[in-house]
Amino acid sequence: MAIKFERVGYEYQDIDGKGYLALADITLNINKTGEFITLIGETGSGKSTLAQHMNALLTPTEGRVHIFGVKISREGKKDKNLKLNPIRQKVGLVFQFPEYQLFEETVGNDIAFGPKNFGVSEKEAEERAKKMINIVGLDESYLSRSPFNLSGGEKKRVSIAGILAMEPDILVLDEPTSGLDPLGRNALLKVFYEIHQKLDKTVVIITHDMNTVYEYAKRVLVMREGNLVYDGAPTQLFSRKNVKNWNLDVPDILKVRRAIEEKLGITIEGETRNKADLMAKIGEALR
Amino acid sequence: MKNIVIGRYVPGNSFLYSMDPRTKLIALIVLMVAAFLIQSFAHMLVALLLVTSLLIFGKISVKRVYLGLRPLMFLLFFTFIFQILFNQEGDEIFVLPLHYTALSIFAAVAVAVFWFATKKRVRFKLLYFLITVVAIFAVFHFIDFGFLFARGTFRVFEEGLSTAFFIMVRLIIIIMLSTILTITTKPTDLNLGLERVLKPLGIVRINTEEIAMIISIALRYIPTLLDEANKIMLAQASRGVDFQEGKLKDKVVQIISLLVPMFIISFQRSDDLANAMEARSFVPGQPRTRLHVLTWKRLDTVAMVVSFLALTFVIVSRVVL
Numbered sequence: 001m002a003i004k005f006e007r008v009g010y011e012y013q014d015i016d017g018k019g020y021l022a023l024a025d026i027t028l029n030i031n032k033t034g035e036f037i038t039l040i041g042e043t044g045s046g047k048s049t050l051a052q053h054m055n056a057l058l059t060p061t062e063g064r065v066h067i068f069g070v071k072i073s074r075e076g077k078k079d080k081n082l083k084l085n086p087i088r089q090k091v092g093l094v095f096q097f098p099e100y101q102l103f104e105e106t107v108g109n110d111i112a113f114g115p116k117n118f119g120v121s122e123k124e125a126e127e128r129a130k131k132m133i134n135i136v137g138l139d140e141s142y143l144s145r146s147p148f149n150l151s152g153g154e155k156k157r158v159s160i161a162g163i164l165a166m167e168p169d170i171l172v173l174d175e176p177t178s179g180l181d182p183l184g185r186n187a188l189l190k191v192f193y194e195i196h197q198k199l200d201k202t203v204v205i206i207t208h209d210m211n212t213v214y215e216y217a218k219r220v221l222v223m224r225e226g227n228l229v230y231d232g233a234p235t236q237l238f239s240r241k242n243v244k245n246w247n248l249d250v251p252d253i254l255k256v257r258r259a260i261e262e263k264l265g266i267t268i269e270g271e272t273r274n275k276a277d278l279m280a281k282i283g284e285a286l287r
Numbered sequence: 288m289k290n291i292v293i294g295r296y297v298p299g300n301s302f303l304y305s306m307d308p309r310t311k312l313i314a315l316i317v318l319m320v321a322a323f324l325i326q327s328f329a330h331m332l333v334a335l336l337l338v339t340s341l342l343i344f345g346k347i348s349v350k351r352v353y354l355g356l357r358p359l360m361f362l363l364f365f366t367f368i369f370q371i372l373f374n375q376e377g378d379e380i381f382v383l384p385l386h387y388t389a390l391s392i393f394a395a396v397a398v399a400v401f402w403f404a405t406k407k408r409v410r411f412k413l414l415y416f417l418i419t420v421v422a423i424f425a426v427f428h429f430i431d432f433g434f435l436f437a438r439g440t441f442r443v444f445e446e447g448l449s450t451a452f453f454i455m456v457r458l459i460i461i462i463m464l465s466t467i468l469t470i471t472t473k474p475t476d477l478n479l480g481l482e483r484v485l486k487p488l489g490i491v492r493i494n495t496e497e498i499a500m501i502i503s504i505a506l507r508y509i510p511t512l513l514d515e516a517n518k519i520m521l522a523q524a525s526r527g528v529d530f531q532e533g534k535l536k537d538k539v540v541q542i543i544s545l546l547v548p549m550f551i552i553s554f555q556r557s558d559d560l561a562n563a564m565e566a567r568s569f570v571p572g573q574p575r576t577r578l579h580v581l582t583w584k585r586l587d588t589v590a591m592v593v594s595f596l597a598l599t600f601v602i603v604s605r606v607v608l
Contacts, residue, residue: 057521085529093525099555100515100522103547113544117527148551162526 002032002068002170002202003054003091009062010049022049023060024226030054032068032169035202036193038213038234041223042247047174047206048096050223054172054204055091056084067091068169089118092168096175096206098152098159107133107150107158108143114166125165132161137187153180157188164195171195172204177212185209189216214238214251215274222246235271253278295510296473302586303345303471308480310587314594315468321598322460326605328449331456338463345467352466359462360413363455370451377446383428384440390433394426469506478503479581497571504560512553519548 010023023046030037041047052058053065056072064073067087076082095101104110111132112125120128133142136157142150147158160176173192177185193216196203207213213220214234222230222237224246230237237243238254250258257272266285272278303311325331342349356363402419409415424441472480482499489495520530523544530541 052521055525057524085527088525088527095518095522095525097518099552100519100548101526102551103544114526166526 001029001066003028003030004066005029005053005063006066007063008053008060008065010046010053010058011061021226022046023053025063026050026228028221028228028231030170030204031202033200033202035204036196036216036218037202037204037221038217038219039204039206039221039223040208040210040213040248045223046226047223050221051093051172051174051204051206054170055093056087057093085118089166090168091170091172092163092166093172094160094163094174094176096178098155101159101162102147102155105146106144107147110147110158111143111162111165114162118166128165128167129161132164133158135164135191136161137184137191153184156180160188168201170202170204172206174206175208176205177207177209192216210249210251211253214253222248235273295469297347297351297470299346299471301344301346301471303341303347303467305584305586306471306590307581307583307587308472308476309483309581309583310590311468311472312477312480312484314590315464317594317598318464319461321594321601322457322464324598324601324605325453325457327608328452330601330604331453334460335456338460341467342463345471347467347470351470352463355466356459356462359458363458364413366458367451367455370454371443371447374447374450375442375444377444377449379442380445380448381443382440383424383442384438385424385427386431386438387427387436388430388433389436391427391430392436393433394430395423398422398426474503474507476579476581477506479577479579483581494572500571508553508556511556512549515552516545516549519545519552522548 005026005028008023008026008028009021011019011021013019039047039050049058053060053072054067056065056067056070059072059074059077061074064071066072068090070082070084070087072084102110104113108126108129111129112122115125115128116122129143130140133140138154138157138161142154142158147155150158156176156179160173163171171192176192177188180188189212192203192205195201205212205217217234220230220232220234220237221228229246230240237248238250243250253272253274257268257278260266260282261268264286268278268281268285270281272281322334325334339349342352398419402415406412406415469477478499481502482496485493485495485498520528523541524530528541528544529537533541
């Protein structure tokens with residue numbers, strides 16, 4: 001078990017000592033390999049706070065998080081020998097807004113910044129920058145450009161490349177596709193899916209897009225008011241009755257499928273995660 | 288970082304909240320001038336007491352203001368020490384002979400190293416530092432054997448001590464008063480109040496409205512920028528920047544990785560703000576109507592009279608004494 005949450009609670013402290021409970025009693029296991037998880041929920045439901053616990057940026061105020069065998073808890077916080085940096089190399093977290101991390105003169109240097117912090121040699125870091133810029137869908141001419149003259153989508157890709165270059169075991173992405181055009185979004189999602197499939201790495205994506213959830217995710221976590229209310233497969237999630245109460249939209253594919261079933265009076269068997277699946281299944285049902 | 292309260296409005300309900308911002312601004316200036324003019328030790332303590340009681344009656348948590356003062360503790364402490372060491376006027380009130388011997392220097396260095404090694408484990412850092420300083424002086428005073436290099440004396444002068452005290456209390460009073468103002472006044476009210484108070488400057492062709500707007504926007508954005516700084520630190524920490532540790536060379540990179548995004552974000556924010564203001568037809572210098580109109584209440588007159596009385600009292604006592 002790579003990341004293990006044990007009854008984790010997190011309270012944001014106000015200046016008067018008034019607390020706001022962002023996470024409550026969360027128990028959760030994430031494997032080192034083979035998982036493709038989406039984390040969904042309304043804004044303010046604690047998704048980002050949960051994600052920031054995954055690489056020890058935040059220390060739980062209650063309970064414990066074990067990350068690659070390192071125990072993170074309130075009691076252990078004072079321990080000076082506790083090294084958090086190695087954890088952050090193993091669990092790469094991409095923030096929602098790239099503006100918070102881009103600072104170097106060139107895109108290349110910025111991507112190489114992370115690996116260099118973790119003791120990767122200059123040359124190797126540059127190699128990785130070259131490799132990663134291609135992976136996120138930009139070409140090498142970007143490496144010498146200033147990160148501040150890029151468009152929003154390009155900045156986003158550069159910030160993702162910066163984390164990928166650290167070669168983390170687990171990749172956590174906070175709304176990686178917000179602010180991208182539909183084509184770019186799909187391309188980037190494919191990249192994450194490939195990383196997951198080819199390198200057998202665990203990927204956790206925070207998203208509001210139910211289509212992403214339905215098409216790619218093997219596992220969905222639903223957050224609501226600081227609680228983890230669902231942890232399981234996406235196909236079962238949307239057939240639950242109380243899904244409406246969680247303010248979640250139904251994925252397009254599922255809407256189309258239900259409409260076709262109703263209009264044609266047929267029942268389609270099995271899972272239909274994407275367009276091709278659905279077409280094939282409709283064909284079968286009509287035969 | 289989140290503990291910095293300067294410039295943050297906190298909703299509440301007390302007479303300080305219902306006062307007119309103009310009153311609060313003028314009273315702040317008058318009381319600050321008064322605090323600067325106070326010369327007697329007793330008056331200074333009374334002033335400090337009065338300001339503290341203002342906090343209590345105004346239902347502002349003292350803890351909150353103390354938390355706001357804490358980041359400035361170092362500055363206060365530094366000015367205090369500086370005054371004591373370098374102001375050598377008046378009578379000597381404390382003389383401490385010191386002996387610089389090989390043994391005492393060695394012992395002092397040992398104390399300093401011990402402090403440096405253990406300071407991270409101690410909760411009350413400032414107090415611990417003070418104890419260490421006292422310990423070093425004690426070492427130089429009591430260890431008079433070993434190989435003697437030189438003798439010296441540590442002197443504290445009356446003037447030095449009193450100046451140090453006055454500067455410190457004055458700073459505390461000023462910070463407390465201005466914190467009261469910003470905690471109890473909404474930025475929009477503060478803006479309006481400032482504009483009205485500065486209005487007479489319009490005669491000499493100074494655009495008071497713009498100045499008021501600039502000041503209030505600056506105040507408004509302090510907490511926002513602090514939040515942003517916090518987020519940037521988290522984002523950089525996940526790329527392996529360890530803000531807690533590192534050598535000097537690493538520190539430079541750490542600070543750059545924080546400051547550059549900070550700069551970019553501030554410019555972006557101000558650009559967005561300018562656009563948002565223009566989109567709502569804000570034209571500098573044009574007369575605008577207000578949603579909230581300021582009303583002068585009896586409470587304001589009382590507050591005004593009280594603050595001017597305080598100032599008069601201080602001036603009179605200065606002249607007479």
